[in-house]
Amino acid sequence: MSLSVVILAAGQGTRMMSSRPKVIHELAGKPLLQHVVASGRELKPDQVIVVIGHGAGQVRAAMQGEAITFVEQTEQLGTGHALQQCLDSITPGNDVLVLVGDVPLIRADTLRQLVEQRGDAAVTVLSFLPTNNFGYGRIARAGNGTVRAIVEQKDTTADEASITECNSGILLIDGARVRELVMALENNNAQQEYYLTDVVALAATAGDSVNAVVCEDADEVNGINNQQQLAVVETIYRQRCANALMVQGVKLFDPARIDVRGDITVGRDVQIDINCVFEGDVTLGDNVRIGANCVIRNSSIGAGSNILPMTSMDDAIIGRNVSIGPFARIRPGTDCADDVKIGNFVETKKSHIGQGSKISHLSYIGDTEMGSAVNIGAGTIVCNYDGVNKFKTIIEDGVFIGSDTQLVAPVRVARNATIGAGSTITSDAPADSLTLSRARQVTIDGWSRPLKKTEET
Secondary structure, eight states: OOOEEEEEEOOOOOOOOOSGGGSSSSEEEEHHHHHHHHHHHHTTTTTEEEETTBBBHHHHHHHTTTTEEEEEOOOOOOHHHHHHTTTTTTTTOEEEEEEEETTTTOHHHHHHHHHHTTTTTTTEEEEEEOOOOTSEEEEEOOTTTEEEHHHHEGGHHHHHTTTTOOEEEEEOOOOOHHHOOOOOOOOOSOOOOOOTTTHHHHHHTOOEEEEEEEOGGGGGGGGOHHHHHHHHHHHHHHHHHHHHHHHOOESSOOTSSEHHHHHHHHSSOEEOTTTTEEEEEEEEEETEEOOTOOOESSOOOTTTEEEEEEOOEEEEEEEEOOOSSSSSSSTTEEEEEETTTEEEEEEEEEEETTTOEEEEEEEEEESEOOOOEEEETTTTTEEEBBBBBBBBBBEOOOOEEEOEEEESSEEETTOOOOTTTTOOEEBBOOSSSEOOOOOOOOOTTTTOOOOOOOOOO
């Protein structure tokens, strides 16, 4: 079966109270629309078409890089009208799966089930069983179980109002029937809009089979119309991610307090404490421990490493058995070899830190190539920026840097050199030697501390 996926994303979303189109508001760090596109793509369709309207330019920009065909609905005359705009873009003969851009929790497995259970139906609707059916279109079935119509809340009879099976807005239309059914839609209603749901009654009246497949998890079809509903969906998404991690063996100290805003790959026996945020692509090796309140973005952390509380990490590669934090800031371009220690209130950026090296506390290391077994004393600063350009510092194997040292780049500290505490190093330091720069210490006899002046009366 050849498939085209069409995603309806032209609405304004006025109840979001925002200048941005609803479908580019973010769920777990990604636009709502991107979640829907990702689920649709898992069915390997021939094409993905997105219908845009309000804020079309913003939607295009937010989805830049995605292989999407955009179709603009310049007038928003209903969901049926939106699909009519796509007919010339849909590959002829393809079945059409219609998704909704503000229903981001829909799973690919559910969509696959919808496609596989269609049978010979001209239209197959994804239905669900909400706890409260008020406001939803009802799935009205004929005596033989086939669907005869979708009846909107305002049009229901007393019997129809009691129907618990409701319309999700997602449906599949047979490729041989899609053009005829969609072009037959009429706008004979108070809103003068073309409703896509009317294809069900059109198909049934024409003698076509219409089917409905029940979505087992009603949360999957939660639509978002306001910030409150977005918050509810965000909570459900967090729970999904937490459950998936625990199924893989991750110890979560509190499954309600973790945010995964991207993709996380984990090894065995990983532990994650409370209030941690993972963004982008993150990999945690075996036996990695993540302390409370850490934010980790686009980083790989090797087996046995321990990330202590309050650490921020961005675009870093961390080796095995590394200890980082607490209160460390690991900025983009940091590459730590195995057995490294980075302590509290240390900031690193665009630096390689060799095996077994230690930067224990209160230091800044930027644009640096550091060898193995280096010891960086407290308060050491790499002065890599002259206000215009960045310069590199090289610290070779076995170097010991005393506390409160400034290394003014470009500078090289050679193998096994020792830098005395309190030094400002502006020239290369030779190997196997002590280098220091200090003013002569003096004592001033007869000096007294200043006294606080008293107010004159």
